[in-house]
Amino acid sequence: MSAVLPAHGHADDHGHGHDDHHHGPPPGLMRWVKTTNHKDIGTLYLWFSFVMFLSGGVLALTIRAELFQPGLQIVNPEFFNQLTTMHGVMMVFGAIMPAFVGFANWMIPMQIGAPDMAFARMNNWSFWLLIPAAGLLVISFFVPGGATAAGWTLYAPLSTQMGMGMDLAIFALHIMGASSIMGSINIVTTILNMRAPGMTLMKMPMFCWTWLITAYLLIAVMPVLAGAITMVLTDRHFGTSFFNAAGGGDPVMYQHIFWFFGHPEVYIMILPAFGIISHVVPAFARKPLFGYSSMVYATSSIAILSFIVWAHHMFTTGIPAAGQLFFMYATMLIAIPTGVKVFNWIATMWKGSMTFETPMLFATGFIFVFTMGGFTGLILAVTPIDIQLQDTYYVVAHFHYVLVAGSLFAMFSGVYFWLPKWTGHMYDEGLGKLHFWTSVIFFNITFFPMHFLGLAGMPRRIPDYATQFSDFNAIASVGAFGFGLSQLIFLAAVLKCIKGGAKAGDNPWEGAQGLEWTLSSPAPYHSFETPPVVK
Amino acid sequence: MFAANHVKNAVVSGVATLTALLVAPLAWAGNMQGGPAVNQLNLHEPATKIATDIYNLHTGMLIVCTLIFIAVFGAMFYSIYAHRKSKGHVAEQFHESIAVEIAWTVVPTIIVILMAAFATKSVLAMKDTSNADITIKATGYQWKWGYDYLKGEGEGISFYSNLSTPKDQIDGSAPKGENYMLEVDNEVVVPVNKKVRVVLTAQDVIHAWMIPSFGVKQDAIPGFIRDTHFKAEKIGKFRGQCAELCGKEHGFMPIVVNVVSDADYTKWVDAEKKKMAAKQDDPNKQWSVDELKARGEKVYAANCVACHQATGKGVPPAFPPLEGAKIVNGPKDNQVAILLNGRQGSAMASFKQLSDVELAAVITYTRSSWGNKGEAPTVADVKAARAWDAAKLTTLAAKQ
Numbered sequence: 001m002s003a004v005l006p007a008h009g010h011a012d013d014h015g016h017g018h019d020d021h022h023h024g025p026p027p028g029l030m031r032w033v034k035t036t037n038h039k040d041i042g043t044l045y046l047w048f049s050f051v052m053f054l055s056g057g058v059l060a061l062t063i064r065a066e067l068f069q070p071g072l073q074i075v076n077p078e079f080f081n082q083l084t085t086m087h088g089v090m091m092v093f094g095a096i097m098p099a100f101v102g103f104a105n106w107m108i109p110m111q112i113g114a115p116d117m118a119f120a121r122m123n124n125w126s127f128w129l130l131i132p133a134a135g136l137l138v139i140s141f142f143v144p145g146g147a148t149a150a151g152w153t154l155y156a157p158l159s160t161q162m163g164m165g166m167d168l169a170i171f172a173l174h175i176m177g178a179s180s181i182m183g184s185i186n187i188v189t190t191i192l193n194m195r196a197p198g199m200t201l202m203k204m205p206m207f208c209w210t211w212l213i214t215a216y217l218l219i220a221v222m223p224v225l226a227g228a229i230t231m232v233l234t235d236r237h238f239g240t241s242f243f244n245a246a247g248g249g250d251p252v253m254y255q256h257i258f259w260f261f262g263h264p265e266v267y268i269m270i271l272p273a274f275g276i277i278s279h280v281v282p283a284f285a286r287k288p289l290f291g292y293s294s295m296v297y298a299t300s301s302i303a304i305l306s307f308i309v310w311a312h313h314m315f316t317t318g319i320p321a322a323g324q325l326f327f328m329y330a331t332m333l334i335a336i337p338t339g340v341k342v343f344n345w346i347a348t349m350w351k352g353s354m355t356f357e358t359p360m361l362f363a364t365g366f367i368f369v370f371t372m373g374g375f376t377g378l379i380l381a382v383t384p385i386d387i388q389l390q391d392t393y394y395v396v397a398h399f400h401y402v403l404v405a406g407s408l409f410a411m412f413s414g415v416y417f418w419l420p421k422w423t424g425h426m427y428d429e430g431l432g433k434l435h436f437w438t439s440v441i442f443f444n445i446t447f448f449p450m451h452f453l454g455l456a457g458m459p460r461r462i463p464d465y466a467t468q469f470s471d472f473n474a475i476a477s478v479g480a481f482g483f484g485l486s487q488l489i490f491l492a493a494v495l496k497c498i499k500g501g502a503k504a505g506d507n508p509w510e511g512a513q514g515l516e517w518t519l520s521s522p523a524p525y526h527s528f529e530t531p532p533v534v535k
Numbered sequence: 536m537f538a539a540n541h542v543k544n545a546v547v548s549g550v551a552t553l554t555a556l557l558v559a560p561l562a563w564a565g566n567m568q569g570g571p572a573v574n575q576l577n578l579h580e581p582a583t584k585i586a587t588d589i590y591n592l593h594t595g596m597l598i599v600c601t602l603i604f605i606a607v608f609g610a611m612f613y614s615i616y617a618h619r620k621s622k623g624h625v626a627e628q629f630h631e632s633i634a635v636e637i638a639w640t641v642v643p644t645i646i647v648i649l650m651a652a653f654a655t656k657s658v659l660a661m662k663d664t665s666n667a668d669i670t671i672k673a674t675g676y677q678w679k680w681g682y683d684y685l686k687g688e689g690e691g692i693s694f695y696s697n698l699s700t701p702k703d704q705i706d707g708s709a710p711k712g713e714n715y716m717l718e719v720d721n722e723v724v725v726p727v728n729k730k731v732r733v734v735l736t737a738q739d740v741i742h743a744w745m746i747p748s749f750g751v752k753q754d755a756i757p758g759f760i761r762d763t764h765f766k767a768e769k770i771g772k773f774r775g776q777c778a779e780l781c782g783k784e785h786g787f788m789p790i791v792v793n794v795v796s797d798a799d800y801t802k803w804v805d806a807e808k809k810k811m812a813a814k815q816d817d818p819n820k821q822w823s824v825d826e827l828k829a830r831g832e833k834v835y836a837a838n839c840v841a842c843h844q845a846t847g848k849g850v851p852p853a854f855p856p857l858e859g860a861k862i863v864n865g866p867k868d869n870q871v872a873i874l875l876n877g878r879q880g881s882a883m884a885s886f887k888q889l890s891d892v893e894l895a896a897v898i899t900y901t902r903s904s905w906g907n908k909g910e911a912p913t914v915a916d917v918k919a920a921r922a923w924d925a926a927k928l929t930t931l932a933a934k935q
Contacts, residue, residue, distance in 0.1 A: 070715065071707045078783045078850065145852045151780045157757060158740040158782060161882045163852045239879075245758015246879070251741055252756060286620070288630040316743060316778075317754045318761035321662040325655060332647045336640060343639045346607065349614045353626035356615075364615065368608060375600040382596060382650065384589045384657040387752050388578060391743065391778040456575035457747035459778045462786030464705060466716045468571040511626075 025525060033128075036120035037525060038105045039422075044127050045102030046415075050491075052094030052134060057484050059087040064446075064480040067473050070465055080463035081149035082165070086137065088152025089169065092269070093176045094134055096407050100272040101126075101183045103414055104211050106422065108187060110516035110523060111205045113196025113532045118189040119182075126182035133175035140165035140172075151461060153262070154228075156243035156254040160235050167236070170229045177222040184215035184222075191215075196515065198534035202293065205514050209296050210275030213303045217264045217271075220307075225261040228254060252317050259310035267306045269403060271299060273410030274341055277363050279514070280413050281345050284360035285352030286511035291344040298337035298344075305334050315383050316390045324383045331381035335374070342371055357509075358432030362413035365440045366406065373401025376451070391461075394454025400447045405440075412439070412490065417512075419497050420504030424522035427501065431493035438486035445479030569748060569791075570717045570774035579747040582769045582794070586750030588657045596650065603646075661750070664764045667732030669725060675735070675742025675755035675777065677882070678784035678841055682723055685734070689804040692811065695837065696721045698787045716786070717774040722793040724807075726800035727770050734762045739884045743779035746792055754779055767794040782882075783850075784841055816892045824899060824911050827892075831900025834893045838886060839901075847905035853882055858905040863898075867912040870898050871920045891917040 025031045025040060035041060063083050066074045075083065105123065109116055117123050140147040145163020148154065159166055191212045195204065204212075231242040232254070241247020243254045274295075282289045289295065311319055311327040319327075345367055354360070376398040380386050389395060412435070419427050449472035458469045465473065507517035515532055516523070566572040571579070581587040618624045669687035673680055676695075684692040699720045703709040712718070725731050735744055735755035745752035746765070753763040767773070776789040795803065822830075836845075842854035849856040857863050862870050874894055877885035886894065895914045902909030 070711060072705055073707065076783075077786065081780070081783060081785070149783070155741060155780070158780065161740065161782065161853055244879075245756075251758070285618075286626040287628060290630050291632075291636055292630070294636045316752050317756070318763075321659055324658050324662070328654065328658070329651050332651055335647055336643050339643045340636070340640060342607065346611045346614065347635070348630075349611065349618065351624070351627040351629075352614075352618050353620040353624050354615065354618055355620045364611075367611065371604070371607070375604060378600065378647075378650075379593065379596045382592060382654045384585070384654060384661060384750070385593050385596065387661065388586075388589050388593075388747065388750055390752055391780075452574070452576050455578050456571040457579060457745075457775065458571070459745075459776060459786070461780045462776075464716060464786050466567060466571055466714075467711050468567055468573045468575065471574050 034124070036116075036124050038109050038117045038120075038123065038527070039523065039525070041117075041123050041127050042102045042105030042107075043422075045098050045105060045130075048127070048130055048134070049095045049097075049099035049102060052090050052098070054487070055138075056087050056090035056095055057487065059083045059090065061480060061484050063087065064477040066463055067465070068477040069474065070467050070470055072464055075463070077463045078149060079146065081151075081461065082141070082147040084461050085149050085151050085154075086141070086147050089173075090137060091403075092152060092265070093173065094130075094137070096269050096403065096411075097176075097180060098130060099411055100211075100214070100269070100407075101180075101187075103207075103272065103276070103411070104183070104187050107418065107516065108190055108208055108211060109194070110421075110519060110527045111208055111514055112191065112194060112199060113515050113528045113534065114190060114194035115526045115528055117186050118194060119186045122182050123186055126179045126186065129175050129179040129182075133172040133179070136168045136172040136175075140168040143168065153255075153258055154232065155251075155258070156232055156235065157251050159232050160243065167233065170233050173229055174226055177226050180218050181222050184218040187211055187215040188219070196528070196531040196534050202296070203534060205275075206278035206289065206292070206295060207272065207275035210271040210278075210299055213299050214268050214271045217268050217303055217306065221261040221264045221268075224257060225265075228257040228261065231257075252314070255314050255317060256311070259313045260307075262313065263310040264303070264306040266399075266402075267302055269407050271302070273366070273407045274299065276410045276414040276417070277345060277366055279512075280359045280363040280417050281348050281367075283417070283509050283512040284357065284363070285349050285354050287348060287352040288513070289344070290347035290350075291340075294340055295344055298340040301337040302334060305330065305337070309334065312381060312383075312386065315386045328381055328383045332378065335378050335381075338374055342367060342374070353511075355510075357416070358427070358429060358436055359413045359417035361433065361436040362409050362416065365436065366409040366413060369405035369409065369440065369443070370402060373398055373406060376401065389454055391459055392454035393450040393458045393460055396460050397447050397450035397454060400450075404447070405443055409439070412436075415490075415494070417509070418516070419494070420508040421516055421519070421521050421523055423498050423501075424504055425497050425501035426504050426508060427493050427497040431489055431496065435486060435489040435493060438489065439483065442479045442482035442486055446476050446483050447479075449473075449475050449479075565713060567714055567717060567774065569772040570714065581750065582748040582767050582771075582773055583750060583765050584768070585657065585661055585765070586748060588660065589750045592654055592657060595653065599646065599650070661763075664732045664762045666730065667764060668729040670732045670734060671723065671725075672734045672736070673723075673744050673755060675737035675739075675744070675781065675788075676884075677739045677782050678777075678788045680719075680742075680744070680777075680788060680790060681738075681888075682721075687729075688726070688800065689807070692804065692807045694721045694807075696723065696790070697837075698789055714774070717776060717789045717791065719789055719791045722772065722791040724793045724795060724800065724803045725767065726797050727767055727794050729797075730764060730766045732762055732764045734760055736760050739882065740781050741779050742777050742781045742788070744775070744790060745778045746773050746775040746790060748773045749792075751775075752778055767792070770794050770796060816890065822892065822895070822914055824903075827896045827899040827911065827914075828903055830892070831896035831898070832904075834889065834897040835900050838889070839897065842882065847901070847907075857901050857907070859907065863901045863907045864909045867898065867902070867910050867916065868920065870902075870909070871912055871917055874898065875917075875920060875924060887921070891921065 066080060143164050146165050148162045148166040148169045150159040150162055191208055234240040235242055241249040243249045243251045278289055309327055309331045312331045315324055380398060416427060416432050453469055453472050458465055504521040506520055578590050578593060581590050670685045672683040672685050680696045682694055684690055696719045699718045700715055704711045735753055737755040737757040739757060742755045743752055744755055749765040751763050751765050753761055771794055773792045777785055843849045843857050847858040874886045877883050891914050894917045895912050899911040902911055
């Protein structure tokens with residue numbers, strides 16, 4: 001498409017000395033609708049996920065407003081359950097997963113020395129599928145009975161009781177799953193086939209490695225989720241009894257299938273984050289990544305182990321002692337490769353020459369706060385303790401430590417790190433630092449007290465609670481609003497950077513390594529037309 | 536985590552003070568007996584051996600994690616402090632060390648194995664539900680608990696347990712009591728120092744029965760039986776609530792266990808048996824429609840109101856209205872059948888656990904309220920339908 005249209009604007013003057021007719025995007029809205037360009041699609045993914053992040057955030061703030069004090073003040077219990085459910089669904093499937101695909105689109109071709117992704121048209125399709133899926137989720141709030149209120153895990157048989165909002169959510173998840181699988185096939189193909197000459201797998205940047213492994217996880221488990229929710233759909237409408245004991249089914253089977261998807265899903269949402277951190281820390285320590293090959297092996301081990309730990313989400317369903325022991329041991333094993341990664345990052349910092357621009361602040365914040373989530377994960381892996389803490393706020397605190405302070409902080413780190421390459425401008429360091437400090441402080445004010453609430457036995461997903469839990473809930477709610485508002489600073493920093501700012505050189509970071517920094521800033525429309533040679 | 540705890544505690548207490556000032560006029564009640572304490576920071580004070588084990592396991596894990604945390608982040612923050620460009624530190628270029636990599640794989644492996652070894656004993660102890668003195672069946676309903684004493688002293692006692700917090704406390708028009716949200720009309724009473732096995736199931740969706748002080752949490756799964764156990768070592772009330780999302784009133788189905796001395800337990804059992812005998816309907820009594828309607832209103836309030844609402848308008852589409860509905864205005868036998876069997880593929884469960892009188896009463900009530908004009912069934916109608924169902928089942932079983 002773009003080949004026949006005249007060149008457009010700034011994307012051309014990148015000094016790579018090939019002829020300029022072919023490289024501009026078509027102007028106007030159709031550029032975005034019909035684009036097959038990895039950077040345009042990456043941008044679409046990132047903006048889409050940011051909009052979903054804000055929407056999911058508004059739901060979270062409504063939850064925190066209701067929980068500010070005991071008693072029912074703002075929403076009724078039915079709507080409260082819709083809020084917790086849709087907050088989870090939107091953040092997991094609408095915000096975090098697409099955001100990482102956005103990073104993959106932008107960075108993988110540039111990091112491996114390719115002109116674009118392998119399947120350019122499928123790339124377009126996998127993004128645009130997300131729009132109707134998100135639409136179905138939003139519409140579901142307005143159908144009779146409202147959105148699904150069965151929790152993001154959609155446990156049967158509660159999910160078979162829901163109104164048509166549940167069906168809309170099932171269709172939305174099917175579409176998003178299809179989109180994820182297409183995206184993953186594209187990423188695997190690109191990485192395996194389009195690396196620059198000389199770039200062997202063990203010379204590949206860590207972000208590509210983590211995404212390669214993540215893509216395999218996605219291809220393996222998204223169909224499992226599709227199966228589970230399709231069975232819920234047929235139980236709801238076509239008289240099957242997969243999860244209905246009265247017809248010979250088993251409600252716990254849903255949980256086995258769901259978590260066989262759900263646990264690898266957890267790593268799908270964190271492995272690319274590990275990849276980003278593995279680029280940012282060496283760049284700002286001005287020192288190569290410590291233990292590159294052990295990082296690759298650790299990531300692979302985490303991915304493999306993720307398939308044999310699913311039932312640690314189900315210790316209270318009454319699985320036999322042998323099952324509890326197996327899943328406890330397997331889960332605790334994951335601490336080992338995860339520990340290796342943290343140690344490697346710290347060893348990379350060790351005796352470096354560090355500076356703390358915003359990407360490094362977020363990376364350091366990530367390592368520190370994510371590891372707290374890692375420790376609570378280890379504590380939760382111990383079956384007897386898990387039984388005490390299952391479905392309490394301790395679990396809520398744990399997974400927000402790994403998903404917000406983990407995945408989200410890593411993405412912020414990545415955005416600030418690569419924004420100069422994406423836009424050609426430096427972001428405003430003051431805004432970036434303000435964003436970091438408000439985020440990390442309000443994050444801890446929000447989620448740290450939840451550990452205490454959980455230890456004291458406050459269950460999750462309840463709209464009203466014993467008055468003894470009041471103070472920590474009030475603190476968490478104050479923190480949540482602070483955290484939510486802090487994200488507007490991020491929006492301001494990004495918009496300001498897109499509009500202008502100091503000109504960024506090809507490599508604005510003293511210590512950054514990798515092929516993407518050999519391109520001009522902003523990066524040319526078709527990243528590498530002639531493959532670079534990697535020694 | 537401890538080091539972080541201290542810092543965080545300072546922050547938390549600062550913010551807590553601030554919040555306390557803001558909400559001072561509402562001044563919450565004090566600690567809850569057998570429930571959470573105000574701003575409780577740790578697990579509940581254990582009341583069983585297993586809860587004590589869990590408490591100690593958690594403390595041990597927390598200490599080990601804190602030590603690792605201090606070591607790892609001590610190194611990181613030292614590096615952040617010392618190895619800065621602004622201090623003129625020049626980066627070294629090392630990036631590999633097989634020895635170090637092996638060390639920090641092997642050491643955590645050993646730590647993790649030790650942790651798992653300590654936990655294994657507790658796992659096995661928690662699973663041992665044999666040799667119970669008393670067996671109680673707990674059934675999760677949307678949204679209350681039902682209890683049947685199956686074995687041991689008190690066998691045959693059966694009751695429902697509902698949230699007893701008044702509505703005006705929830706909507707804020709009355710001050711909230713000390714046991715707000717964790718108080719029930721009928722408590723589970725058990726003797727101290729006796730092993731109590733709890734078998735669990737559910738009527739509709741998955742619920743979970745938990746008492747933090749006992750270290751007990753077990754899902755109640757419709758169509759299946761699960762079990763757990765506890766042996767309370769202290770007299771007193773212990774509180775928990777449903778821990779598995781089960782629909783709109785999930786937050787409103789608490790659990791209270793009252794642990795009493797053996798003598799008090801025997802007294803309670805006697806009183807309960809007398810109460811149950813008094814409640815039994817005289818099988819020969821002839822019920823008038825008005826009597827049935829009056830009785831039905833109570834049955835409706837105890838069993839139906841959460842979904843179909845006091846107004847009979849329901850919460851569509853999950854919980855359809857009864858006002859003007861075909862089922863309550865059409866042939867009475869259809870409604871009897873649905874109450875006995877439930878309606879597949881919907882939230883409407885079977886209510887066959889209610890007596891013939893109660894079913895006839897509640898059907899009569901729904902057929903003559905909210906402008907409905909359905910024909911009322913008699914107690915005999917319900918009895919006949921139940922017998923017919925049973926006969927059909929027997930025939931089906933015989934055929935197979």
